[in-house]
Amino acid sequence: MAFFPGCLVLQRMPQYEKAARRVLKELDIVLESIPRAACCGAPLESFTDEWLYLAAYNLALAEGMELDVLTLCGNCTNTLLRAKAALTDPSLCLAVNERLHEIDLHFDGATTVRHLIHVLSERLEVLREKVGAELSLKVALTHPCQAFRPHEILGFDDPLQPQVMRRIVELTGAEVIAYEAEYDCCGSTLYLADEELGLEAGERKLESAAEADVLVDACGNCQLLLERFQGLMKGRAPEERLPVLTLPQLLGLAMGMAPAELGIGSMMASKLQGSLA
């Protein structure tokens, strides 16, 4: 599949990409980077309709590779798929192609975009075979909002209370705990408008998940707010920090891979030690 990391993962989370590539390789899915891929277009949409040009540009690159796109971020998934839907309008499509032709590209709408969770959800049986270790961990899940909503575009799972991530993680033997804020947004995009409110949203989520040994996410935005920014949250003392892993990191551990192979640092690895039978 053609791999679209998105700005956040590309710039700040090579660990997430590394783990995703490693785990998908076990499932015989090779990720090919899309040469010259840019931002999905999401940050432009609040300002201009030209966001569609950037989204279509990325889709056209993948079309040229004749591959469907795999994403690791809810926001990119949502943006690229909404652009694809919008471009079924012939006049819009024409306008976009006029501009793409200037750089020798063409958008046809031939490729589709799937988030990692969607791809994994279609391979549960293979995944079950590959998982060797039983993880004795209590896991809290955070579901990437925009990989599921709007349902008319994303088209899989329950849009308000998604269930497939739970089914994937349960294959590892880990206990998936239910918690009050499970289906609430992490607050990452809110942080762009109001830092304090964004952190408060994340803090509420983490507090609600306190019973877990580890929180598992599958989105650059969730990882940014809940993991990287956890230290900025006022109410959270360092000793209360909840370890956060991305979904492929957890799956890789259950497949018996070494933490270093999955971009899991030694501090995190030692926190999890004892849970990895």
Next chain:
Amino acid sequence: MTGGGLNALLEGCTQCGLCREVCIVERLGAHSITSFLCGEEDYSSWLCSSCWRCQEACPQGVDIHAIMMEMRRDEEAPAGHEANLVSVLRSGYALAMSEEINETRRIHGLEPVELVPAEWVHALLRGQEGREKGA
């Protein structure tokens, strides 16, 4: 890309308030687009976490996202959103990206990536020319 403008988008809204009930911003005590939809004056179209729950919950199928995008274009953007816009217009990425990214990738055992040429970004987004200088 909404055609009929704000009034047409608002047509189906019955002000039932379901959108506001599921809004994370409202739960935090602040006021989002959902307050506007309920007829309130104290709100910001930028106070949103892009979770799309309001739109999914709306029984009338109102395109709340499109309403928000329309309104944002008339309201001053918060610095964080503005910074992302400027970065995309300058480089093609929301975060400042340079070839140095490939050194980090090498350390993590990842193949180098080829970044989008800046002149392509300018060609694609030329309608925004001048905006890359920032507010």
